[in-house]
Amino acid sequence: MVNKVAKKPLVIAVTGLNAIDSPGPGVAVIRALRDGLEQELRIIGLSYESLEPGVYLHDLVDKTYQIPYPSAGAEALVERIQHIHSKEHIDIIIPNFDAELYNFIKVSAQLHAIGIKTFLPTHESLEARDKINLAKFGKKYEMHVPQQMVIHKVDDLRKAAEELEYPLVVKGKFYDAYVCQNIEQAQKAYYQISAKWGTPIIVQEFIKGSEINIAGLGDGKGNCVSIIPMRKLYITDKGKAWAGITIEGADLLNLARQFTKATNWRGGFELEIMRSKKDELYIMEVNPRFPAWIYLTAGAGQNQPASLAKMALGQSVEPFDEYQIGKMFIRYAWDHITDVGEFQQLSAFGEL
Structure with missing residues (x-):
């Protein structure tokens, strides 16, 4: 009698589990992976916060680990991933947030050395399409992009408005954008975005x-x-x-x-x-x-x-x-019921 060795499931780690009113891509990515890959999968969620809804959707996510915020740097990220990999033997990581990509690209060679695959752009490609560089990118490759100004202080809004005219769009370097009809709205948007994402702020022509x-x-x-x-x-x-x-x-x-x-x-x-x-x-x-x-x-x-x-x-x-x-x-919303013990475990131990 020949003993059949069970085939190891493909282990894929995914970020972006915040399936809220402004959702991250993670849950949708996982659904697509489960639909499109004709083999057994083990999905590892990588979360930044304990209340990301995807953490608790156990029919989609088999296990979740918290990882450090991008501001902690690439070294902290790779150390945490190495720890998770020692337990889960990850095959692929798919990051889904703009702000985390720089670190993931930076450590991709280290991850590849221990057997974790990624499929990410280069730092050069990432920088070329950055919101701050978009006008330069459009000019270089003859693509239509709106006129814009990059500012570091709220007083520069008046100068931007004189050049671009209202309405204009005030945007964060990572996320958030507001269409503004006057200086009061523009100033409010500036303070809201800078408080959340920092500066610089992009002021863009409204198309x-x-x-x-x-x-x-x-x-x-x-x-x-x-x-x-x-x-x-x-x-x-x-x-x-x-x-x-x-x-x-x-x-x-x-x-x-x-x-x-x-x-x-x-x-x-x-x-x-x-x-x-x-x-x-x-x-x-x-x-x-x-x-x-x-x-x-x-x-x-x-x-x-x-x-x-x-x-x-x-x-x-x-x-x-x-x-x-x-x-x-x-898209639709529903109330997912879980137990406070799961929330406490993730908060206390960094995994669920």
């Missing part, structure tokens, strides 16, 4: 038009493996899509390919686009990771998180050539 988002996946060699354009159908007061629908548009696909070729982007990204009244496509922002609505790519026939995991493992993934137009997502 009127229809908003479109594009989720893409680059192979790191200038090719786009997957492109899914989506139009928002319902937007929250924080500007987040609560419902959306896949749309067609050759110009949208070409823009995503142009961005990927210009940056040799490696990994997931999101282009926030505004189609102006003159039918020009303006890149408003480039998010260097999967968006929170990424599960729609699985529903439309191009499962980007599953494809990224395969590429991280060194498998060949052919570029997708079609997707389903008219596929919708509608």
